[in-house]
Amino acid sequence: MSTPVLSVQELSVTLRLGRQMLTVVDGVSFDLRAGEVLALVGESGCGKTKTAEALLGLVPPGLGSVRAKRIDLGGKDLAVLGEPAMRRIRGREISMVFQEPLTALDPVFRAGQQLASVLRRHLRCGRTEARAASLDMLRRVGIADPERVLDSYPHELSGGMRQRVIIATAMACRPRVLIADEPTTALDVTTQAQVLAQLTALTRESGTAILLITHDLGLVAQYSDRALVMRRGRIVEDTLVGELFRKPGHPYTAELLATAVGLARPPAGRDAAGPTP
Amino acid sequence: MSAAPDRQLGGVSDDTAALLSVRRLVVRYSDDVATRPGPGRRGARGVTAVRSVNLDVEPGRIHALVGESGSGKTSLARAILRLLPVESGQLLFRGQDLLRMNAGQLRRARRHIQAVFQDPQASLSPRRSVLQTLREPLDHFRLGPAAGRAERAMAALEAVGLDTELRYRYPHELSGGQRQRVALARALVSEPELIVADEPVSSLDASAQARIIDLIRELRETRGLAFLFVSHDLSVVQRLADSVSVMYLGELVETAPAAELFARPAHPYTRALLASVPVPDPGHPPPVALIGEPSSALTPPTGCVFHMRCPERIEPCATRAPGETCPRGAGTHHRVKCHLWNN
Numbered sequence: 237m238s239t240p241v242l243s244v245q246e247l248s249v250t251l252r253l254g255r256q257m258l259t260v261v262d263g264v265s266f267d268l269r270a271g272e273v274l275a276l277v278g279e280s281g282c283g284k285t286k287t288a289e290a291l292l293g294l295v296p297p298g299l300g301s302v303r304a305k306r307i308d309l310g311g312k313d314l315a316v317l318g319e320p321a322m323r324r325i326r327g328r329e330i331s332m333v334f335q336e337p338l339t340a341l342d343p344v345f346r347a348g349q350q351l352a353s354v355l356r357r358h359l360r361c362g363r364t365e366a367r368a369a370s371l372d373m374l375r376r377v378g379i380a381d382p383e384r385v386l387d388s389y390p391h392e393l394s395g396g397m398r399q400r401v402i403i404a405t406a407m408a409c410r411p412r413v414l415i416a417d418e419p420t421t422a423l424d425v426t427t428q429a430q431v432l433a434q435l436t437a438l439t440r441e442s443g444t445a446i447l448l449i450t451h452d453l454g455l456v457a458q459y460s461d462r463a464l465v466m467r468r469g470r471i472v473e474d475t476l477v478g479e480l481f482r483k484p485g486h487p488y489t490a491e492l493l494a495t496a497v498g499l500a501r502p503p504a505g506r507d508a509a510g511p512t513p
Numbered sequence: 514m515s516a517a518p519d520r521q522l523g524g525v526s527d528d529t530a531a532l533l534s535v536r537r538l539v540v541r542y543s544d545d546v547a548t549r550p551g552p553g554r555r556g557a558r559g560v561t562a563v564r565s566v567n568l569d570v571e572p573g574r575i576h577a578l579v580g581e582s583g584s585g586k587t588s589l590a591r592a593i594l595r596l597l598p599v600e601s602g603q604l605l606f607r608g609q610d611l612l613r614m615n616a617g618q619l620r621r622a623r624r625h626i627q628a629v630f631q632d633p634q635a636s637l638s639p640r641r642s643v644l645q646t647l648r649e650p651l652d653h654f655r656l657g658p659a660a661g662r663a664e665r666a667m668a669a670l671e672a673v674g675l676d677t678e679l680r681y682r683y684p685h686e687l688s689g690g691q692r693q694r695v696a697l698a699r700a701l702v703s704e705p706e707l708i709v710a711d712e713p714v715s716s717l718d719a720s721a722q723a724r725i726i727d728l729i730r731e732l733r734e735t736r737g738l739a740f741l742f743v744s745h746d747l748s749v750v751q752r753l754a755d756s757v758s759v760m761y762l763g764e765l766v767e768t769a770p771a772a773e774l775f776a777r778p779a780h781p782y783t784r785a786l787l788a789s790v791p792v793p794d795p796g797h798p799p800p801v802a803l804i805g806e807p808s809s810a811l812t813p814p815t816g817c818v819f820h821m822r823c824p825e826r827i828e829p830c831a832t833r834a835p836g837e838t839c840p841r842g843a844g845t846h847h848r849v850k851c852h853l854w855n856n
Binding site for chain 2: 279280424427429451453457458499
């Protein structure tokens, strides 16, 4: 549990805004250990999403520059890899799930085509094999009628179904690392609970570590092992989740915790409220 | 639906006179696109988005309507505002049925029922300054002498905590939180008794959200304004509402005073909804996931609307729709539609 699968050293992202240069990620270093869920928390605009994009090599060169001493993923330094090499790694060794499933899926392809393309590209399997593996993945993310979903276009699916398809696609090659950027923010609470239960079961089974980007301290408390608190491009706190809530080390963390909204008094267990028919 | 005496119907009040009483309201869409046959929806014709809903909003109280996407809460809110055609039922505002009013009567009534929508970017005209936007209701309803209207508009702006310096600004020159305040000021300027607010804080970030919530609470206190507050966010509802109705697949499955609903939820769906919210405390048990997807409104289940996903389903649930009762031990203001309590 303690070997890092992803080790980030001094990652910076600078964006070009007209003539100005703006450093949105400023010398960020952290380790993601095998099988853990590491939360990256902070307010909008603090640089969480840009950190994720930089790790995946998704910051377009024209937009700004990414610098890092080293981004180590299983012995490879992602900081020096070119785009062709990154293409072999993305989706296979490190995957991502974004906030808005409708923009992450291509509207002109059926869900099944998109899921199968990942398998065919990375695992070099044939059509039939890819379809069987896709059906299996959809079943594992809790889809009861995987055939129908595979043959549907994204607009024919509900938000929860779309996000399940994305998760199945991201997890299809059992990557070492999954970056999930606000994966359930667009979903209803009951759907969020379902999707996160399926996602964590799936990653536990394959030993995938998750970098969970969120602004929701409820998700940090309930689903993460460790947390990084980010503010203005810097990590101000790196700690175990239990510690974070019990004894925040940085004044900004304390501030963030104080504004946390959640149900003030959680509902009592079923027995306490239930009827006795 | 058989006619029952009014005190048996939903809502929270039976001793106080309600400001708004919704009775057996049905909203149905028969749009071609919504009902075009597709996978799993063959033969479906029309969608009943609101199924015989009863609801009361008392003067000076905040009644929240919670539910997930597709539950019908926005359809219900829009029907109350008469922005959607209603299939059947009554919308009694101070005892008068809004559905039976002629154009002139409705226009006069609307002064007292105003609306705030989710996205102020869409609900404010981009071509009108703040002052123009706030003057319009006064001109439309011909309130007070024309000369005093700009002043009244500015008073509304101040009431929502905005500087009158902003009066010549256009929506794109304001932040999201400021825009939503302008939308709220526009709703206030005609001095209504009821504001129907559909997800008014959902598009705002946490700090802007908190300020709008404080403002709504303050308006209830100082002006005795009533709100029908539509939201999917249970933590917002808990901080704000006096009473709550929970909607699922077009039906109000539970209605109760807010404190009671959060402390002693009676309907299995309400309990599942509350149990799904992740609590920001690592010592708290993790969220419990419901099983299955909500049924489609195109092919609603027989019996109870929730029975297919209900962890506490009993024998009559699949076949017979439950009537409305008070949970045992709860006050008469707590109503639930569930067979578990029906004996």
